[in-house]
Structures are given as structure tokens and as C-alpha cells.
Amino acid sequence: MERLLPRVLLFALAACLPLGLVLLPIGTFLVLSFFHMENSQIVPSFWLANYANFFRNWTYLGTFLGTLWLCTQVTAICMLLGYPIAWFVWRRSGTLRYFLLLLTVLPLFMSYIVKLYTIRSVLGLNGLLNQVLVGLGILEKPSLLFMFNQHAVLGTMAVLYIPFAILPIFLTLERIPANLMEASRDLGASPWSTFRYVVFPLALPGTIAGALFTFVLALGDFVTPQMVGGTTGFTFGRVIWSQFGLAYNWPFGAAMAAILLATALLIIALASYSASRQRI
Amino acid sequence: MKKATSISRRKFALGSAATIASFTAAPAIVRAAAKELRVLTWEGYAEPDWVDPFKAATGADVSIVYTGSVDEMFAKMQGSKGADFDVVAFDTSSFKRYMDSNLIQPIDLSKVANAQNIIPEFKSIDAIKRDDKQYGIPFAWGSLPLIYDATAFPTAPDSWTVMWDPQYAQQMIALDDANNSIVLAALVLGFPEPYNLTDDQFEQVKQKLIEQKKLLLTYYAGFDEGVKLFADNKLKLMFSMGEPQVAALKGKGVNAALSIPKEKAIGWLDCWVISAGAKDVDLANQWINTCLDKKVGNLLSTKKSYGNTTDAEANKSIGMTYGDRLAWLLTPENFEKRVAVWNEVKAS
Amino acid sequence: MLNRSERIADILAGVLTTLVLLVLYAPVFISAIFSVVQVNDGRIMWETFSLQNYVSMWSNPSVVDALSNTAIVAASAVAIASLLAVLLALYAEWPGVIFRRGIEIAIYLPFLLPPIVTGLSLLVSSSQLGISRGLMTIIVGHTVFVLAVAYRLVLTRLQSMPRALVEASYDLGASRLQTFRFITLPYLASAIVTGAVLALTLSFDETLISVFLAGDRMTLPLRLWAMMRVGFTPEINALVTLVLLVSLVLAALVASRLRIGNSNPE
Numbered sequence: 001m002e003r004l005l006p007r008v009l010l011f012a013l014a015a016c017l018p019l020g021l022v023l024l025p026i027g028t029f030l031v032l033s034f035f036h037m038e039n040s041q042i043v044p045s046f047w048l049a050n051y052a053n054f055f056r057n058w059t060y061l062g063t064f065l066g067t068l069w070l071c072t073q074v075t076a077i078c079m080l081l082g083y084p085i086a087w088f089v090w091r092r093s094g095t096l097r098y099f100l101l102l103l104t105v106l107p108l109f110m111s112y113i114v115k116l117y118t119i120r121s122v123l124g125l126n127g128l129l130n131q132v133l134v135g136l137g138i139l140e141k142p143s144l145l146f147m148f149n150q151h152a153v154l155g156t157m158a159v160l161y162i163p164f165a166i167l168p169i170f171l172t173l174e175r176i177p178a179n180l181m182e183a184s185r186d187l188g189a190s191p192w193s194t195f196r197y198v199v200f201p202l203a204l205p206g207t208i209a210g211a212l213f214t215f216v217l218a219l220g221d222f223v224t225p226q227m228v229g230g231t232t233g234f235t236f237g238r239v240i241w242s243q244f245g246l247a248y249n250w251p252f253g254a255a256m257a258a259i260l261l262a263t264a265l266l267i268i269a270l271a272s273y274s275a276s277r278q279r280i
Numbered sequence: 281m282k283k284a285t286s287i288s289r290r291k292f293a294l295g296s297a298a299t300i301a302s303f304t305a306a307p308a309i310v311r312a313a314a315k316e317l318r319v320l321t322w323e324g325y326a327e328p329d330w331v332d333p334f335k336a337a338t339g340a341d342v343s344i345v346y347t348g349s350v351d352e353m354f355a356k357m358q359g360s361k362g363a364d365f366d367v368v369a370f371d372t373s374s375f376k377r378y379m380d381s382n383l384i385q386p387i388d389l390s391k392v393a394n395a396q397n398i399i400p401e402f403k404s405i406d407a408i409k410r411d412d413k414q415y416g417i418p419f420a421w422g423s424l425p426l427i428y429d430a431t432a433f434p435t436a437p438d439s440w441t442v443m444w445d446p447q448y449a450q451q452m453i454a455l456d457d458a459n460n461s462i463v464l465a466a467l468v469l470g471f472p473e474p475y476n477l478t479d480d481q482f483e484q485v486k487q488k489l490i491e492q493k494k495l496l497l498t499y500y501a502g503f504d505e506g507v508k509l510f511a512d513n514k515l516k517l518m519f520s521m522g523e524p525q526v527a528a529l530k531g532k533g534v535n536a537a538l539s540i541p542k543e544k545a546i547g548w549l550d551c552w553v554i555s556a557g558a559k560d561v562d563l564a565n566q567w568i569n570t571c572l573d574k575k576v577g578n579l580l581s582t583k584k585s586y587g588n589t590t591d592a593e594a595n596k597s598i599g600m601t602y603g604d605r606l607a608w609l610l611t612p613e614n615f616e617k618r619v620a621v622w623n624e625v626k627a628s
Numbered sequence: 629m630l631n632r633s634e635r636i637a638d639i640l641a642g643v644l645t646t647l648v649l650l651v652l653y654a655p656v657f658i659s660a661i662f663s664v665v666q667v668n669d670g671r672i673m674w675e676t677f678s679l680q681n682y683v684s685m686w687s688n689p690s691v692v693d694a695l696s697n698t699a700i701v702a703a704s705a706v707a708i709a710s711l712l713a714v715l716l717a718l719y720a721e722w723p724g725v726i727f728r729r730g731i732e733i734a735i736y737l738p739f740l741l742p743p744i745v746t747g748l749s750l751l752v753s754s755s756q757l758g759i760s761r762g763l764m765t766i767i768v769g770h771t772v773f774v775l776a777v778a779y780r781l782v783l784t785r786l787q788s789m790p791r792a793l794v795e796a797s798y799d800l801g802a803s804r805l806q807t808f809r810f811i812t813l814p815y816l817a818s819a820i821v822t823g824a825v826l827a828l829t830l831s832f833d834e835t836l837i838s839v840f841l842a843g844d845r846m847t848l849p850l851r852l853w854a855m856m857r858v859g860f861t862p863e864i865n866a867l868v869t870l871v872l873l874v875s876l877v878l879a880a881l882v883a884s885r886l887r888i889g890n891s892n893p894e
Contacts, residue, residue, distance in 0.1 A: 018734035025749035088641035108829040118655035125513040191634040230498035234626040
């Protein structure tokens with residue numbers, strides 16, 4: 001194990017796929033972000049203007065910050081709802097536990113696009129929710145409150161991504177040895193202290209992983225805000241997308257994608273740092 | 281940018297019956313035949329009604345890829361330098377971009393006998409020519425009209441300004457499409473060249489669009505999305521993606537109608553084009569020839585409600601007689617600028 | 629056994645779980661309903677009940693073709709990704725590892741980047757290498773996309789594996805291979821299976837990367853994507869419902885395996 005050659009060979013073997021299939025294409029992209037456009041042709045150059053444009057223009061920078069804030073909120077909602085659910089599922093035993101876990105994961109099997117469509121028709125002015133509320137006399141007339149605003153975006157994203165939060169939390173909870181719980185109880189700890197000093201710290205890596213998944217999925221999702229957010233549903237992914245489409249300014253799009261990449265890297269670094277600090 | 285427009289082309293959705301029929305009919309992708317034609321197009325442009333006879337006549341297989349937007353189409357063509365497809369259909373405003381990137385090749389009209397069937401108004405289109413060579417063959421056309429709820433409007437609104445009327449706040453939707461939105465605002469502002477705006481005009485367009493944004497329920501990007509939003513939310517007005525949305529709305533029980541306001545409406549014209557990477561140019565020519573058969577033009581209008589370029593009677597029969605009141609799409613001065621302005625509107 | 633505060637917490641969490649599950653399943657049920665009855669103006673017409681859509685769906689070659697492509701892609705990508713995930717996780721935890729961070733970043737990137745970027749970067753590089761787009765390129769795209777999830781789960785599990793287990797195995801004279809086969813692999817099994825299920829769901833639904841890598845092949849989400857503009861037919865609701873039912877069975881099988889794999893007393 002100490003000899004260098006086998007180590008290098010093994011490294012080459014292990015690394016060739018991730019490097020060739022991921023880093024190489026992304027490298028191409030980063031290079032592209034320094035190019036510029038001339039007469040609808042991409043011209044190789046070393047051009048920092050793409051990045052300067054981003055920071056100079058509030059349209060782009062503001063949208064970027066707004067998107068980060070949106071993703072933070074989505075993550076918070078998913079964690080607040082997902083954690084108790086994972087905990088509840090974990091506390092069941094036998095078949096019920098895995099049945100419940102299955103129930104939380106299954107909605108993922110349904111097409112994302114179809115889900116969005118259904119949610120939208122349920123919450124719309126003419127949708128089921130309004131009809132029920134009007135039918136029960138809670139609302140006087142159908143309301144637009146549920147659709148085409150930021151709340152709708154948050155709610156819809158939470159519905160889409162909550163299973164991704166529950167699963168990793170559950171998986172770490174499941175790893176907690178039963179005897180540790182017993183030991184804590186035998187030593188006279190209250191259920192709350194057991195949770196606070198045993199369960200919570202041990203499940204923290206999974207909790208962080210769950211938060212990371214939700215945040216990142218929300219960050220990459222530019223369809224949901226647009227579909228349910230009405231005129232407010234404009235996110236950074238959408239801005240990037242627009243550069244690859246009509247505007248046909250791939251270098252500028254690549255530069256903004258690079259900024260998103262840097263952000264994501266920063267977040268994952270923070271997440272893995274805090275997760276590693278929590279390992280016992 | 282014609283993303284919207286593009287979408288409109290899928291105008292093929294004439295109610296779900298037609299939709300089901302065409303999907304059912306869409307040929308399975310069969311590979312590995314000696315001759316194969318690879319088509320990149322919009323839903324409704326390669327129907328079994330003419331694909332099957334073409335296959336029988338040439339002995340070739342046809343693989344059809346449907347695209348969701350103009351941008352996606354361009355990205356696909358650009359990514360493979362055209363090598364993935366033989367024939368493509370897109371509209372006049374995209375030609376410059378494809379020609380500049382050398383993704384398409386000129387068409388030898390002498391190899392396309394049916395080109396003589398093209399009705400006069402589509403015979404000489406500047407946008408599809410360069411250096412005396414013709415790069416596209418007009419095939420289908422339509423408009424982006426104003427669609428309204430005829431119950432709320434006993435007489436058709438004759439001006440787009442109705443979509444800036446606070447009375448209809450939250451009862452209107454508009455296309456999420458940089459170029460089309462900007463062209464429309466420019467038309468409403470009365471600018472003579474909506475495809476060639478000055479910075480000052482861009483600023484006015486932007487303010488105009490921001491003013492409208494507050495009144496809109498949402499932007500929409502898809503053909504059916506618009507129809508569904510309109511029907512589900514009992515809307516009054518919509519900057520439409522195309523004529524077939526009226527039929528789709530009627531199918532949902534909405535008393536919808538369309539109007540081509542006095543400021544004009546945007547018009548699009550889709551053309552068949554041969555990719556620079558075409559494997560078999562003769563086969564591509566034969567395909568275009570098939571599509572220019574008058575019978576195909578007739579089916580395109582009567583079954584799919586697109587305007588066609590070979591059968592004027594069929595156009596008339598579906599009420600598409602307003603070709604002269606459309607502002608035909610051209611390549612704008614600067615797509616990038618338009619996207620930037622549109623992004624500013626949406627981020628405002 | 630439980631004291632009062634614990635019971636209250638349980639009840640509250642249970643109510644929350646029920647509510648959230650109801651919300652999560654609402655779209656599913658609604659799709660299922662739309663697949664068998666017509667809905668007009670927001671009202672369900674029960675008298676139109678029919679299973680016709682489940683039959684007519686199968687005579688729609690483009691849907692069947694898309695479905696089979698999706699299945700091929702998902703199965704291949706998940707198989708490759710699971711294998712890679714185990715190998716890479718073992719490598720990452722191996723004491724002789726070099727440049728672990730770098731490899732992990734490469735693994736996580738496709739998942740973290742907006743799918744457009746991953747899709748376009750693979751498209752650009754594959755076209756430069758002269759590889760034509762088709763199922764193979766979609767499989768590659770999906771593999772790198774789902775690898776992150778599979779790897780993360782396997783690694784989390786591997787890290788929690790007590791060193792003592794492996795050491796005991798060596799002490800008892802087991803070879804490295806035997807230790808892997810009889811100690812490590814069983815310990816990882818539940819994470820591998822969970823990872824595979826998760827990866828399968830991601831792959832089945834992945835749209836934005838596939839758009840750029842598909843060439844002239846259609847997967848189900850791409851077909852849905854193209855249809856979205858045109859209008860979903862009731863057939864699509866039937867299809868989606870059916871896919872869900874199949875995955876239900878699949879996931880139930882996985883879950884029953886999981887339970888056996890984890891039958892250590894708690």
C-alpha cells in the first residue's frame with residue numbers, strides 16, 4: 001500500500017471515468033466562459049467581460065441573489081417538515097416503518113412535469129381547492145391567492161423535493177445503534193435529552209445531506225418558479241437558459257453557469273465540512 | 281427567439297382528438313435501414329398522411345424528432361454542426377443565425393418540381409435567400425393573434441392596448457418570449473421597424489412591458505399551457521401563440537375568438553431546410569417535394585389549422601386570409617440585446 | 629413505556645406525516661382519476677368512466693418506444709452508476725487514496741450544476757469527439773447525473789461501518805476479497821439498493837440533460853416535454869399512473885429486501 005506505482009495506477013483507474021466524463025466537459029465549459037461572440041460565432045479569446053457584465057448588471061446579480069434566497073426558504077421548509085417525518089417513520093417498527101418510508105419516496109416516481117401540471121390545475125382559480133373552499137363557504141368566490149405568487153413557488157417546490165430531504169435523514173437515524181438509545185434511557189436521560197444529545201448529533205450528517213439535496217435541486221430548477229410563480233417566477237437558471245437559447249451568447253451563459261458552479265461548490269464544501277466535524 | 285413562435289407551431293393541437301390521432305400515428309423510430317431521412321421538426325409537420333407515401337415512394341425510413349422550442353432546435357443543430365439531421369423546419373427569423381453558422385445548405389430548386397405550387401405571396405421571401413441562393417422552402421404559416429373571451433367582449437377588441445387596460449388586471453396572460461414580446465410592444469408603440477429598434481425605443485418598449493407585467497396573471501410558454509391557463513382561470517385576454525389555441529379553447533367550452541388588431545399581429549413562416557450535414561441530399565429534396573404537394577398543403581390547413589403555402593383555397597376555408605395584416609418575423613438587430621431587455625422586464 | 633411528552637411528539641409528527649403524505653399524493657390521485665374519467669370545467673364526470681386509455685396507450689408507437697427507451701436508459705445508467713459508486717466509495721475510504729476531494733468533486737458536479745450545463749457540456753464534448761448522439765449518450769449523461777446520489781449514500785454507509793468489523797474479519801484470517809464479499813458488501817447492501825432506487829427515479833424523470841444528448845431518440849420525459857406544449861392526452865395520465873403502479877411494486881420489493889437486510893435487532 002505504500003508503494004507509489006500501484007497507488008498511482010489505482011488512482012488513474014478510479015479517476016478516469018469521473019475525470020473524463022465530468023471534469024473534461026465542464027472544463028470545456030469554463031474555457032468557453034472566457035470566449036466571446038462575434039457575428040453569431042463563438043470566438044476564442046480571453047475575455048473577462050462576461051464576468052464583469054454579470055456583476056455590473058443588477059438584473060443578473062439581483063436575480064441570482066433572489067434565487068439563492070428562494071432556495072434557502074425551500075430548504076428550510078423541507079427540513080422543518082421533513083425532519084419530523086423522518087423521525088416519525090424511524091420510530092415505527094417492522095413493516096410499518098418501511099411501508100411509510102416507501103410512501104414518502106414513491107411520489108418521486110411520478111413525472112415531474114405532470115406533477116407540476118396537476119398542482120397548477122388544483123390550485124388555479126377554477127381548480128379543485130377553490131371549488132372545495134367555495135363549496136364549504138370558506139371563501140366567497142374563487143381566489144388567486146394559491147397560484148402565481150412566491151408562496152405557490154415555495155409550496156410546489158416543497159412538494160417536489162421533500163422526499164429528497166426525508167430519505168437521507170431517515171438513513172442516518174436508522175444507523176443509530178439501538179443500545180445507544182437504551183443506554184441513554186438507562187442513564188436517566190429524558191426523551192428530549194436523548195434526542196438532543198444522542199439522536200440529533202448522530203443524524204446530523206444525514207440532515208445536512210438532505211438539506212444539501214433540496215437546496216441544490218431547487219437551485220437547478222428553473223421550470224417550477226416559472227410555471228407556478230406567475231410574473232414573479234424568474235430565477236437564475238432561467239437567465240442562464242436564455243443565453244443558450246435565443247440570445248445565443250453561450251460564453252456569457254457559461255460564465256453565469258460558472259458562477260452558479262462556484263456557489264454550489266462553496267455550499268457543498270461548507271456542508272461537508274460541517275458534516276465531517278460531526279462525525280464521531 | 282421565436283421560441284414562442286416556435287411553440288406556436290405546435291399549433292397542431294386541434295383538440296385532443298386530433299392530438300391523440302397524430303400521436304398514435306407518429307411513426308416509431310426504426311433504425312438501420314439502407315436509406316434514412318432524419319427530420320427535426322415541430323409536431324404536425326411530419327404526419328403519416330404524407331410520411332407514409334414518402335416512405336413507400338422512396339423505400340427510405342424516416343426518423344422524426346420533435347422539438348420543443350426554436351432554441352432547443354438551434355442548440356441541437358449547433359451541437360452536431362448539423363450532422364444529426366437531414367431536414368429541419370424553422371421560421372424565417374432564424375435563417376440568419378443558421379446561415380452564419382453554416383448549419384444549412386442551399387437548395388437546388390430544379391430538384392424540387394413541386395416548388396412551382398407555392399402561391400405567389402410566398403415565392404420571393406428575402407429572409408431565406410443569401411447570395412442569390414435559396415436556403416429554405418416555405419411550408420406553413422400563422423400568426424400570434426389576440427385571443428379574447430367573446431362573452432366579455434361582444435365586439436372584437438381592435439387594438440392591443442386592451443392588454444394594458446387595468447380593468448382586466450389579473451385576467452390576462454402573455455407569451456414568455458423575448459423577441460415576440462418586444463416586437464409586440466414595439467408594434468403597440470407604433471415603431472415603424474419593430475425588428476430594428478434604437479436604444480431609446482428599447483427603453484420605451486421596456487417601460488411598456490413592465491407596465492403590462494403588473495396586470496398579467498402570469499407569462500406562459502407553451503401552447504397548451506396558455507389554453508389551460510385561460511380556461512382554468514376564466515381569463516379574458518391573451519397574447520396568443522397561434523390560431524389553434526382558439527379551437528383548443530372552444531374544445532374546453534370557452535367562448536374564445538381571435539382578433540388581428542389594427543397595430544398588426546406577428547406572423548411566422550416556417551420553411552423546410554436541408555442541413556449542412558445531410559447524408560442524402562437527394563432524399564431530402566424528395567421530402568421537400570412531397571411536402572409541397574397541394575394535397576399536403578390542404579391537409580395542413582384543414583386538419584392542423586396551419587396556414588399552408590400551396591393551397592390558397594384551403595387557407596380561405598379556415599379563415600386565414602389576413603396574411604397582409606401580419607408583421608412577418610425577421611431576424612432582429614440583436615437577439616442578445618432583446619433577451620437582456622426581456623430579462624430586465626422579468627426581473628423588475 | 630413511552631412517557632407523555634414522547635407520546636405527544638409522536639402524535640404531532642404522525643399528524644404532520646399524514647398531512648404531508650396527503651399533499652404529496654394529491655397529484656398522483658388526480659392523475660389517476662383523470663386517466664379513467666373525463667373532467668369538464670373542473671367537474672368530474674363519473675359517468676364517463678372507462679379504462680380505454682390504458683388500452684389505447686399501447687397502440688401509440690411513439691409512447692411505447694419512448695417508454696422502452698426510458699427503461700433501457702434507466703436500467704443501464706443505474707447499474708453502471710451503482711457499480712461505480714461502490715468502487716469509488718471503497719477507493720475513497722482506502723488509506724492509499726490520492727486526490728480524493730478532486731474525484732468527489734467530479735462525482736458531485738453533474739448533480740450540482742444546472743442540468744442545462746451538464747447536458748450542454750456533454751453535448752459539446754461528444755460532438756467534438758465525433759460521437760453521435762443516441763441512447764448511449766443519454767446513458768452516459770444519466771450515469772454521471774445519478775452517480776452522485778448512489779455514491780453519497782454508499783459512502784455515508786461505508787463511513788459508518790465500524791472498523792472493528794473489518795479488522796475482526798482479517799484477524800480471523802479472511803482474505804481481502806472474502807472480507808469484501810461477506811462483511812463489507814452486506815453492510816453496504818441497503819445503501820446500494822436505496823441509492824439504486826433513488827437513481828432510478830431520477831433517471832426515469834430526467835429531462836433537461838437528455839434534451840441535449842438524445843439525438844433522434846426519445847425518452848418518456850422528452851416525449852412529455854414535447855407534448856406539454858401540445859396538450860396532455862388522457863392517455864398520458866394513464867401512462868403516468870401505470871408507471872407509478874409499476875414502480876410501486878418495484879419499490880415494495882426493494883423495501884421488503886431492505887427490511888431483511890436490516891433485520892438486526894433494534
